[in-house]
Amino acid sequence: MKKLILTTAALALSAGMAMAETIRLGTEGAYAPWNFVNDAGEIDGFERELGDELCKRANLECEWVKNDWDSIIPNLVSGNYDAIIAGMSITDERDEVIDFTQNYTPPDPSAYVAMSDGVDLSGGVIAAQTGTIQAGYVAESGATLVEFASPEETIAAVRNGEADAVLADKSFLVPFTEDGSGLLFVGDEVPLGGGVGMGIRESDGELKEKFNAAIQSMKDDGTLNELITKWEVSSTF
Secondary structure: OOHHHHHHHHHHHHHHHHOOEEEEEEOOOOOOOOOOEEOOOOOOHHHHHHHHHHHHHOOOEEEEEOOOOOHHHHHHHHOOOOOOOOOOEOHHHHHHHEEEEEOOOOOOOOOEOOOOOOOOOOOOEEEOOOOOOOOOOHOOOOOOOOEEOOHHHHHHHHHHOOOOEEEEEHHHHHHOOOOOOEEEEEEOOOOOOOOOOEOOOOOOHHHHHHHHHHHHHHHHOOOOHHHHHHOOOOOOO
């Protein structure tokens, strides 16, 4: 009987260790190469691959939730998912509302793209996605800011003449300068933010520490730099 009890206890313990907590990850799904929806209708990109690996290392089961950028923080706070992994730069303003893990990429330089060289970046009309660090920068620069809900709309605004240029992460803009549409980089790159991290509710300190440990392990063994290089999202650590 004693042996049976011990065996049952051991099985229960091993089953408990094998069961992973389910965590919902919120992302935009519209900001390649960071995150996008592929032809199969699934979340893909650098952050999909990164998030899956982080959950594996943290012994967490992950479910992906697609959410528009302009409501991505409010929906984290209200509990619609447990973490944001969506190319979100770490800023003091956001840190007043949510918490962040350590960064999983260094700061990605922002850049301007326009249809022609010589546009007025300091006094012209500049497009940026709503709620981004680029929108905040343009608003304080003296230029006229026009905001759009999605990153694709900022590109369209430049192409149709609604804006003189767009300011966004350089890694997002590169493909649009190589597609033959005439868009080109103009002006100087702009260093913004403190790198990209996962957004976590301030009450979820334990989850933050789990992801911090997983991110650090990927930094330590070099796999994070390998992913950054593969997807060309920023410079490496």
